[in-house]
Amino acid sequence: MxxxxxxxxxxxxxxxxxxxxxxxxxxxxxxxxxxxxxxxxxxxxxxxxxxxxxxxxxxxxxxxxxxxxxxxxxxxxxxxxxxxxxxxxxxxxxxxxxxxxxxxxxxxxxxxxxxxxxDVPGARETDGLAALRDRMAEGFDQAVSDAGLAPVHLISDAWTHETGTGEPGLVLTASEFDLTRAMMTRRSAAQLGSYVTAGELEPYLPCFAALGELPTEDLHH
Known part of the structure; x- marks a missing residue:
């Protein structure tokens, strides 16, 4: 790229x-x-x-x-x-x-x-967005580790990511775009909760707040 x-x-x-x-x-x-x-x-x-x-x-x-x-x-x-x-x-x-x-x-x-x-969706599959996703994932890994939490598994059809080794404490399953935006602090706690397929979200919420406070309203872009 x-x-x-x-x-x-x-x-x-x-x-x-x-x-x-x-x-x-x-x-x-x-x-x-x-x-x-x-x-x-x-x-x-x-x-x-x-x-x-x-x-x-x-x-x-x-x-x-x-x-x-x-x-x-x-x-x-x-x-x-x-x-x-x-x-x-x-x-x-x-x-x-x-x-x-x-x-x-x-x-x-x-x-x-x-x-x-x-309300004009687009540019969701660019190399630039993928590169930024991977950069944000590195910071997310560090946040989970610094918090002393068990690994997180992020799962989509097109992309998966594990923050560490061992049994996950949290598994989120959503679209690649939603998971990407979640790591950019662009998904609310309610939205993150809807992605949970295993584990307890609450201890991990600060890890999703890398760019400020989590949105109070759901975001869809």
Whole structure:
């Protein structure tokens, strides 16, 4: 997989998804990021890449950092936002080849968040999503181990994962996409509970909260 090109493709998909949408359509709340509208989520995605290129980080305040990206672009219309992002395509490509693949994770996760808000499913079988799934699985493995819990088995028709050796303390069975999004903190406790085919979920819930608190409402994208 070429992570740089996966970022390029994901950026293009997001641009295509929102380009030409009305102001009203962009004001829909994003269920996975309920503090933001679709337009604000796009502003954040652009702001992340702008800050990476400028060498700006969160300085220990992730929420403040991401909100500042949205606030800085609150008066810009969609055409202006997309023009800013398109101008970053080559610089971000070059930055990723010289540094790391950090921008890929943000755009892949938020593409699906945005698709959920707009109810336009897609891009569920990309190499980029699979690569991020595997990266998140490594962190999930560590969280389970650090908590001193028995292994978790994640089972789908297309993909399975075991966090360790020995008898599992928890088995979840769902679609590959649902399990992938679960590791990205994009499934509620109720949804996770519906995937359980063996074991007790409750002790493992913090392991699914790698990117913040679990959603209070069910997410389907």
């Amino acid at each position: 070429d992570a740089v090109m996966e970022w390029v493709h994901a950026q293009a998909r997001v641009v295509e998804l929102v380009d030409g949408l009305s102001t009203e359509a962009l004001e829909v709340t994003v269920p996975a990021c309920p503090g933001w509208t679709a337009r604000q989520l796009v502003a954040h995605m652009i702001g992340v890449d702008a800050d990476i290129l400028a060498g700006r980080g969160d300085d220990g305040d992730m929420d403040g950092w991401t909100q500042s990206q949205v606030d800085a672009r609150q008066d810009q219309d969609l055409d202006t936002l997309l023009a800013e992002w398109r101008a970053m395509t080559v610089p971000v490509e070059e930055w990723m080849r010289a540094n790391n693949t950090r921008p890929l994770g943000d755009v892949i996760i938020h593409e699906q968040d945005l698709r959920g808000a707009l």
